[in-house]
Amino acid sequence: MAEPILTAEGLGVAFETPDGTVRAVTDLSFTLNKGECLGIVGESGSGKSQTFLAALGLLADNGTASGTVTFQGQNLLDLTQQKLNTIRGDRITMIFQDALTGLTPHMRxxxxxxxxxxxxxxxxxxxxxxxxxxxxxxxxxxxxxxxxxxYPHELSGGMRQRMMIAMALLCEPDILIADEPTTALDVTIQAQVLHLLGGLKKHTKTSIILVTHDLGVVAGLCDRVMVMYAGRMVEQALVNELFYDPKHPYTRGLLASMPRLTDDVGDKTGRLSAIPGQPPNLQDMPGGCAFAPRCAAVQARCHTERPPLTQRDGMRRLACHLEGAS
Ligand SMILES: Nc1ncnc2c1ncn2[C@@H]1O[C@H](COP(=O)(O)OP(=O)(O)OP(=O)(O)O)[C@@H](O)[C@H]1O
Ligand SMILES: [Mg+2]
Structure with a gap:
């Protein structure tokens, strides 16, 4: 039976800027279960990093978080920096795209x-x-x-990343949040880092959140996937359900832009930019579905009515007018 270890409810992240309020994350609710690996995918700017920075009290000064993120019975968003400090790096570890951020510069x-x-x-x-x-x-x-x-700066990026994972292996946190841990690395080193993460999953009780652009990585490591678009969840499902039967047109677009196994290995980056058009301006969100302007299957009401996120068959949750609740 799945036992939640981290639960976000109605999480919102907003930044005040001279040009107005940027809504980076809106009404986001999700659960991470004990021992599972949850993948978070979505294009650049969809709110993946800010979701977890908010949960750990690491937002920039102009940012505020609303809603709740519950860990061990307490709302992380209510905790003082001092309390969060004891949780970060102990019960919850975050590794970043560049591991330099997580290491102490003046220590061997x-x-x-x-x-x-x-x-x-x-x-x-x-x-x-x-x-x-x-x-x-x-x-x-x-x-x-x-x-x-x-010292950390003397190591290569891939080596630093491996050291960060070693650190996570040593302290066996309850939760490891890996934000694009392999994006900056070349393919061979990527594979080694992923292998280490796989080992962490297999040999410890650590639950993993893996934020990535790379759907291939998700397929290899994750149990469940959450797809984000413009700060909201648009679809969530078990990995197999999502890969074999994607429902949201955005998810379909992401999968279609993924290089196939049969393709020449030239571009294995799995970049998600192949969907035509741009994500919406987070300062001025459209009234209906945020994906409507780019959606190949758009209907008239998609422009005016935002589709609610609803539970579908199995573990799937979906926010789309096209796919009736089945
Ligand atoms: N301090 C800030 N002030 C204003 N806007 C911000 C600030 N920090 C982040 N944002 C905006 O919040 C949005 C979400 O950012 P986030 O870093 O979560 O994206 P992401 O999904 O992690 O993207 P990527 O894949 O590029 O890492 C972006 O549009 C970003 O410009
Ligand atoms: Mg990010």
Whole structure:
């Protein structure tokens, strides 16, 4: 039976700018279950990162969050920065597109990883270095001793990303939020990082949220997928349901823009920009369905009535007028 570990209800994120209010996330409700990997996909600017930055109290100064994000019985949005600090990096870890953001610049990698062990697993200062070295060796990071003596900026992007995942493996957080963890990396390193994430999923109880542009990555790792468009959820389903039977025209567009296995491997980036047109201006949202101006199957009412998100068969949730509730 699925047991929720993180639940967002009516989450909103708004930024005040000189040109008006930017609504980055609107009325977003979703659940992450224990032990599952939830994929979040959507084009650039659809609100993926701000959703999780809001949950962890990391929004920019001009941003405010509304609604609730419940973790262990408390609304994260109500907590003080001090309380959030103890949750971040302990119970909930976030890794970013560039892992430099999550590492302490003036500490050698070995010391950073060692500190995690001392803090989370109660190891002594003398025992920690050997355990760190064991883990890094097991992760097949080449030249482990040399790498552990380095500072974060001395490592390559892919190596930093692997160190971040090692850190997550050491502290076994309840939740790991990986925001585009492989976007900046080349294909070989991507594969290694994904392999590590797969190991984390398999060997620990950590629940994973994986934010990505790459539907191939979602197919390989995630149990469930949430598709976002212009700050809202438009579809959610189990991975297989979504890949074999996408219902929302936007989801269909995303899948159609994905390179096929039979395609030449030249462009394996899975970029989602192939849907014609642009996402709407978040400062001036259209009255009806936000996707209507780009939708190949648009009907008259889509321009005036926003389709509510409703529960469909199985685990699916969908916000579209075209697909009647079945
Ligand atoms: N401080 C800010 N002030 C105003 N607008 C902001 C601010 N931070 C983010 N936004 C806007 O919020 C929207 C959602 O941003 P978000 O970072 O969540 O997108 P994303 O889905 O993660 O995109 P990407 O795939 O490019 O990372 C964007 O339109 C962005 O410009
Ligand atoms: Mg982002």
């Amino acid at each position: 990698m070995g010391d950073q990883l060692g500190e995690v062990l001392i803090a989370h697993q109660g190891l002594t200062k003398t025992a920690a270095p050997q355990r760190v070295l064991d883990l890094i060796t097991r992760l097949r990071i080449p030249d482990p001793e040399k790498r552990l003596r380095m």
